[in-house]
Amino acid sequence: MLKNKVVFVSGGTGFLGAEICKICHANGAEKVIFSYNNGKEKADLLMSQIQNSQAIKINFRDVNNITEEIEKLYQSVPKIDVLVNNAAVSQAMPFALLEEEDVDLALDINIKGTLFLTKAVVRGMIRQKSGAVVNIGSIAGNRILQVPITYAISKSAITGFTVSLAAELKKFNIRVNTVVPGMLEGGVVKGVPDELKQEFLKHCLAGRQGSAAEVANLVCFLASDKASYINGQHISIDGGI
Numbered sequence: 264m265l266k267n268k269v270v271f272v273s274g275g276t277g278f279l280g281a282e283i284c285k286i287c288h289a290n291g292a293e294k295v296i297f298s299y300n301n302g303k304e305k306a307d308l309l310m311s312q313i314q315n316s317q318a319i320k321i322n323f324r325d326v327n328n329i330t331e332e333i334e335k336l337y338q339s340v341p342k343i344d345v346l347v348n349n350a351a352v353s354q355a356m357p358f359a360l361l362e363e364e365d366v367d368l369a370l371d372i373n374i375k376g377t378l379f380l381t382k383a384v385v386r387g388m389i390r391q392k393s394g395a396v397v398n399i400g401s402i403a404g405n406r407i408l409q410v411p412i413t414y415a416i417s418k419s420a421i422t423g424f425t426v427s428l429a430a431e432l433k434k435f436n437i438r439v440n441t442v443v444p445g446m447l448e449g450g451v452v453k454g455v456p457d458e459l460k461q462e463f464l465k466h467c468l469a470g471r472q473g474s475a476a477e478v479a480n481l482v483c484f485l486a487s488d489k490a491s492y493i494n495g496q497h498i499s500i501d502g503g504i
Contacts, residue, residue, distance in 0.1 A: 274350030323376030445501025468503030
């Protein structure tokens with residue numbers, strides 16, 4: 264499905280990011296490149312599990328670092344066909360206790376970092392006049408759920424980012440879509456209280472939490488040429504909420 268395609272996944276060492284990297288490789292990606300910030304051991308482990316992969320340390324709160332690392336990357340790889348914007352942070356902080364630095368952290372990484380990484384990567388896609396961007400949204404950004412406010416704000420912003428970017432890049436044959444996962448078995452959900460999990464399951468038609476592999480398979484499909492008529496969409500994978 265991704266034969267001859269070079270894939271870049273931000274936040275590749277995270278719960279979902281690592282699975283996306285593995286599934287992209289399993290679906291024939293020519294090369295899988297992923298970013299990480301902390302956790303070099305996890306990055307090294309993931310590279311050992313994926314043939315022809317590459318890890319790049321990027322600080323998503325430093326725009327210059329993002330730009331420099333991607334420019335350096337383009338000196339060693341001729342193209343990037345797929346960008347998966349997965350890197351994000353979430354803090355379980357009550358709204359009444361939020362400090363400015365808490366808001367800055369979420370918005371700097373989840374929105375600003377994503378925007379400038381996309382800008383840096385898409386420049387190459389524009390030159391080759393082809394590409395696919397898959398943003399990772401969240402049910403937290405479009406449902407009435409008790410989730411961290413800063414996370415919900417940042418994931419909601421991905422909606423506008425996707426449709427606007429899809430419209431601007433259409434002339435370069437670059438598609439932009441969002442995958443919107445529901446509650447998964449791991450990752451940020453680990454910190455969700457049991458009563459909230461049960462509330463979700465009560466309203467979920469599937470009656471269960473999803474898996475990272477299910478989300479990763481959808482990401483791979485949207486990144487592939489099989490999804491060539493899908494653009495500017497927000498596709499939920501939440502079991503039916």
